[in-house]
Amino acid sequence: MFRVLGRQHPTIRRLRVLRRDPARRRAESVLVAEGIHLAQEALATSRASVELVVLSPELGRTEEGRRLIAALRQSEVRCFETSDSVIQSLQDARSAQPILAVVRRPRWPPDSGLETAQPGALLAVAHGIQDPGNLGSLVRTLHAAGGTACFVDPGCADPFHPRAVRAGMGSMLRLPVLSEPTADLLPRLRERGIALLGADAAGEQEYQDCDLARSVAIFFGGEGRGLPPELLAELDETVRVPLQSGVDSLSVGAAAAVLLFEAARQRSATR
């Protein structure tokens, strides 16, 4: 069996700190993946490496969990056990999982995702998105639509927050997710000829009329307020999704799905 750790064991304490402290997650360059599905993804992804796993007896109570335990025994990953209540105390109460994995974040070469040869870059830039779950969903949708990288301004939630990682469903491990102040990013994108588009409820073009098959970065603003006018003024174009009258905005997740899959559609049509 695996070594059993108590509530005050240094590894459990470290997990407690990693859960609440984005600076510590960043300094250690790790993320905490919660649950069977994410743990499997982390084990299967060559770009990320699993540093250690903590599981609870609950994991052995399902067939899927027992298969994962067997796979972990065959692997070289350091595994520890703790009680169900300790593992729950390390997570959101609403849907605690029987396994946590500390995963080293993938390292990406400089300028990953900024390629402009056809099919060129399809970037999402998050600016002011406060909810980690919304950020995770954006990364998942971008990945599914064939996006090449996600940039996250420091004014957003931490894209490696446990809830973001969970909503991202493993996409954090496969797609470059890069923290960079929007002000620094703009000249880098301009230099490469990547079109800068703002998603805005009052945008000048309808999304279907916008060329999304070229290399583009689509900027998404925060819940409620959207992109700040100073930033919109710096972008090349603004795009909107036309809404039923009486509705004043879409959620950032829905707007991103519509725009990014329109980009995917245009790209597959021109291939």
Added chain:
Amino acid sequence: MFRVLGRQHPTIRRLRVLRRDPARRRAESVLVAEGIHLAQEALATSRASVELVVLSPELGRTEEGRRLIAALRQSEVRCFETSDSVIQSLQDARSAQPILAVVRRPRWPPDSGLETAQPGALLAVAHGIQDPGNLGSLVRTLHAAGGTACFVDPGCADPFHPRAVRAGMGSMLRLPVLSEPTADLLPRLRERGIALLGADAAGEQEYQDCDLARSVAIFFGGEGRGLPPELLAELDETVRVPLQSGVDSLSVGAAAAVLLFEAARQRSATR
């Protein structure tokens, strides 16, 4: 000023029960709207009526809150005050709001949203969606895309759960959101000639190739598992959103946004 209610006042106790008990919300035919934006929406929507409002001193600390208090004073709505800590105890800790409104749910005539004259019905059917926030987002996206009604199978979360209402951003008050077992709904839709489409990652048609300008009901399954095979077998067609290789599914919110806005696009093109 408004009458101040203590933690054990019957109205506060009732709010506590309404928060946790879907059966009580249903029996009373009410929903609890949290926050300034939703309270404003409820006051402005003629279909819904605000039964009472409870607010805390926190509300008077913002300009927007003070404007709402002034509007409430002019209105006939029964208003009560309670402490910040009591109002917080009636909500999710993560983002407690300084105002709660008990709102009578809108009543809809029978067969609301099932019209088949052009532009015909655009329905979403939720089957097995467990997260109230996902259900609320689906209703919001459907409303924004010009949908006509949302049906919710009893195996889903309660669409009038406070988190669903919050994610729905007022759309629950403006669009028919109807609880009905999928098994009863199918013959009613068939009788009217409404096409029954299942959103499925392995669907037979790509979504752009599917005629969504006719009267359609799009069925969306739960997080993770999607629609059950028995139900898929009963539908007329299945549609998929093509995904980047290596990604096996979209979130229900993203899939709904892509499909419903494709319907909106086809409908505006044929008008």
